[in-house]
Amino acid sequence: xxxxxxxxxxxxxxxxxxxxxxxxxxxxxxxxxxxxxxxxxxxxxxxxxxxxxxxxxxxxxxxxxxxxxxxxxxxxxxxxxxxxxxxxxxxxxxxxxxxxxxxxxxxxxxxxxxxxxxxxxxxxxxxxxxxxxxx
Numbered sequence: 736x737x738x739x740x741x742x743x744x745x746x747x748x749x750x751x752x753x754x755x756x757x758x759x760x761x762x763x764x765x766x767x768x769x770x771x772x773x774x775x776x777x778x779x780x781x782x783x784x785x786x787x788x789x790x791x792x793x794x795x796x797x798x799x800x801x802x803x804x805x806x807x808x809x810x811x812x813x814x815x816x817x818x819x820x821x822x823x824x825x826x827x828x829x830x831x832x833x834x835x836x837x838x839x840x841x842x843x844x845x846x847x848x849x850x851x852x853x854x855x856x857x858x859x860x861x862x863x864x865x866x867x868x869x870x
Contacts, residue, residue, distance in 0.1 A: 742814070755803045
């Protein structure tokens with residue numbers, strides 16, 4: 736079944752105070768503040784994900800354009816998110832995840848754990864959506 740929302744469980748703190756400083760921010764991307772995709776893998780970061788603009792009729796596949804107002808949600812441990820897994824990753828349910836580049840998640844190796852996979856996902860052919868629990 737296709738998911739239609741990014742916040743799967745829990746109510747995140749929602750912020751709409753900034754505009755996109757770049758194109759390509761998609762709902763489910765891990766973001767830095769409100770204006771850009773998190774770029775540095777393994778860096779400490781808040782658990783802040785871009786959300787869909789459902790009040791405007793946009794779904795989770797609508798990317799934000801340059802200067803669009805970006806709706807983000809700050810999530811707490813235990814809340815669930817429909818995020819993005821980086822291309823080339825193959826993770827099992829229960830695996831810990833850390834930030835990768837471009838707002839994606841990757842299998843934990845030595846960085847900062849930000850989430851735990853709730854399902855097994857093989858993203859060997861490209862970035863893939865994944866249900867995660869914020870850690």
